[in-house]
Amino acid sequence: MSNGFQVKSDPELWEKLGMDVARFAGMPPMLTNAYQNIFLSQHNRPERMAYFDDMVANIHTGRIREIYDAKQGGKPVIGTFCVYVPEELVIAAGGICIGLCGGAQGSIADAEKILPRNICPMVKSAFGFKVGKICPYFQVVDLVYGETTCDAKKKTWELLDRYVPTHVMEIPQMKRERDKRLWLDEVKDFKAAVDRITDTVADFDAVAAGIKTINAKRFALQRLNALRHHNPSPISGKDMLLIEQIAFYDEPVRFAQKVHELCDELEQRIGNGIAVAPASTPRIMVSGTPMALPNWKLHHIIESAGAIVVNEESCIGTRYYKDLIDEGATDLEQQLERLTERYMKIDCSCFTPNDDRIAQVLKEYEASGAEGIIDYCLQFCHTYNIEAVKLREACEARGIPFMSIETDYSPDDVGQLQTRVEAFLEQIRG
């Protein structure tokens, strides 16, 4: 274990961002502790994980400083909560696009002073981070772009707008021709809004460059995911999840480069037979709702029980990077159409019908060499929870061991989840 690891603090910068500095001061030591226990205690990690460890050490300082400086230099910062918000267009207009905080229990009490209790923990956590002024990312953004993928989100945006300007993009919930037209219009409106904030008009070349940059980031993640599918796995599921989470807030060009460097190392490890766990380790695929940073609960339980997570069919996971945008468009209109086509392939459970997702889960199950699926559902995420019924049927029909769990960010069901995960592994081992 590297004892030198520490999540850094920068109260001066936080003060400038209007944060509740006194309250936030406790956050870095807490994260240091959790990160040491959950990540740095793992055996035989790839050396190139050092970059990602450093991203965590600088999560509240170095990266924020970078974004803050770029913002002072005239680059607007846009925050998002969903993989449907096209970051390509933010990059094209010279802005910075970052995913926002929403994966911790600590901010939920702040949210519950205003929001109803019986809604999704991710929405409550995110809202709490803003009202409590305890997320530097929330404090540095000029604008939040919300969407209509669930009821809790779309109504929370109306309240969030009181604290930070929040715009909403309407995501249709079916995939018919008329829905596609609506979506294209939404994408055009999004571009116009981003252009307005950044005070530029992103032309064909700029959009082409934005698409190229984000395609390159998604491609790097695809390469990494394909390598981790090797048995025995050269990288743990927890480390993979962390990289997928960092993908939402790191600078995209540098991130893609660092992911490729890690991939080069993993190729060598595979060649030399170096792995993080023996080939006989039970291989689990996780599907379902996203796990915003620092939500490591399920992966940590699974890997502590002696299994390895080999795929995330999730918005933090393949749903974010499985598809690229066709780069062959010849004019701006066509570019936006191709972009929309790519986004329409994302199979979020907000769609009906959504059988493509079931097919996608099964495809990824095969590709990853998994031996069972744990479907993860955040409490009150009704669409994923109900879709688990169809997923279970599809798995049972194929003899795939399947377990669905519903949980939140609190630690009080950890013992119970451990029992369920261990029993699932006993079921797989027979």
Add this chain to the structure above:
Amino acid sequence: MQVGIDLGSRTIKTVALKGGAVLQRRVVESGFEPHRQALQLLGDHPTARVVATGYGRHLMQQHAELDIITEIKAHALGARHLFPHCRTILDVGGQDSKVIQLSENGRIVNFQMNDKCAAGTGRFLEMMAVSLGYGLGEFGLAAGKADASTPINSMCAVFAESEVISLKNRGIPPAEIARSVHLAVASRLAAMVSKTGDCHHLVFTGGVANNKTLVAMLEMALRVPVLVPEDPSITGALGAALHAGCS
């Protein structure tokens, strides 16, 4: 000699097997330091192969050389040993309720467990008994004798308690309320069994299966016979002991 020890939320159970026959079985309160209690019980069998199960299994592993299995596997092994044709197991313990579905050859193919909520667990029944002033044994008997019931709507342990209190204050006889509580739990458990799969050859294990009124109500709700081991609370410990023989 093989010993299975089940460190449950309320009690610790041990079963010692020799040559396939049960040599000894014990049930004691968990107390405040369950692992000390457990180590003392294991002191009876210093040379045995031991397998631990239950919520305290990881704690046990920190204090003694032994293997562990989950309660789910332990109850499956135990129930199958007692009833070789068993395909579905309902285990209701102090803290949780589980339904386990087995294939024809006894492999676990599916299982469900109640989530964070205490509805339909031994603890739920205990809390309701206390608020009606019954001991656990008389609670079931009173429910069995009552000839009327009033629907209980709340399955949240805390809300159900308020509901029971308000029924008492409306002058509803305690036995009638006891019956209502039992019906509500039976219907919840029946739904859980039906959801997990087919309920043929259903075995009911765990301490709550000692409650004959609940067993009868479950049979009514599911319309199948419910098989109950002679001492349902030791099924998990028995399964663990059996596992000690094959590990």
